[in-house]
Amino acid sequence: MRAVKLIKKIWTAGRIFRDKGFSGVMDMIRRKAELSQKLLATKHITTITLDGCTFDLKRLPNTPMKLALLEQDYEAFERRAVMRYVNSNEPVIELGGCIGVVACITNRLLTNPKMHIVVEVNPNAIPILEDSRRRNQCKFEILNEAIAYHADSITFNPASDLWSNALAQWNGEAKVTVPTTRLQDIVNQRGFTSFTLICDIEGHEYDLLLNETEVLQKVNTLILETHARIIGEDKTAEILRKLENAGFRTIDQDSFVVVMARDGHPLKNAPQSAA
Template sequence: MGGNRVEYYGITLDLSSDQIDRTQKASFVYETYEEPERELIDEFVPEDRDVLELGASIGFISCYLDAHLSASSQQYVVEANPRLLSTLERNRGLNDADFEICHAAYAATDEEVSFTIVENFLASSVQRTDGKAVDIPALSLRDAIDRWDLDGFVLVADVEGAEYELVEHEIDDLASHCAYILIEFHTHGAESIGPAKQMLKEAGFELLAAKQGGTVCLFQNRRQ
């Protein structure tokens, strides 16, 4: 790692943003940043599917997926935090990636949401109220499916607690259009994670693998 630029599993990342602190930079040195997601992509995500990523952050997974996917696949990434957009765009350019970036926050029903920015960029969320709140355009799964004509796609979701809303309110669209789900469940207690996984199971999704104490999961839609 040299200065504010790092090579991480074949991806070049600019970490110069003041949103990225020393602890977060250290996760690249110790090779722990997004480790479960990277491993699940390598093992399970097909190269020939379109991808929708909700919660792109600084773009490591976005760029990693771009390198993983075939040239025929389309990739759309959604990020709510306005302070991370320039870093996401720089990292896209550093890796000659061509995914489309959409500035929006995931929400199942609202047209606009209050997004709370905290010092730890990994934890900024529509679910928090303990930081600087900004109004952000909202994007539901249904909106994304219609906007990009998605079907049989891979959903990658790291939305800091809004994943429960996603599963609860948009399960029909997940079942009808989504072939694989790579999702991080944030800890609101086991009572939240269990029912969400059960809803996915009842909708036809099989849990293929789980990492990080069962919070990072890869599901395949057996009805697709």
């Protein structure tokens, strides 16, 4: 295990040196030192409550995600968007559940909390996701699968920080293999005629849009985290353009997260237009 961690550190430092030079490596060291100092000052805190839901911190690695949780900044816009725009009477499919913060907040809003499917590709996150579900008395279904196409399974290196899982990147952990699924399969198996889609799949939203245009017609509200840093600005712009051509309009956004709704679909709490 120590050897794997050392290899990961060397690989990360090498990548940063290639991209940003010596100053980039020094900046990484400085940021890691600041992170360690802040986490050390809060090591006595073992749980955190966000928007009425409680999450365990003890099993989380000491990463920026843990600090974001402690500072109440974790997925802040997504959490607000869920509370403002999710229709409590519609099923929800969430792609990219991570440790379950957005999932738990969403689930407690739903009239039928069993009509909520959470897909998470990283098997290391599943025990924490299950604990979050139990701790907050939620009833969403968990699928440890990958949204991917043209293969029944996919092998990748899961992210050790649990926060990002771009399937094409090496993230320092041993390879794992998980089954694949499609959004269309999830919808068909459960008979959903319409639903809310929450999507944070580290750039694979581009493949989703290319392969699943038909089932996206059943989405009334979409909360989408885009990943231009992974797939580039051009593909990100193409995603938004195709969604608009498919009948969606942007109703809210913040940085790289966008909320879209289908034309004519009544919103839970739509922003009021100026008179």
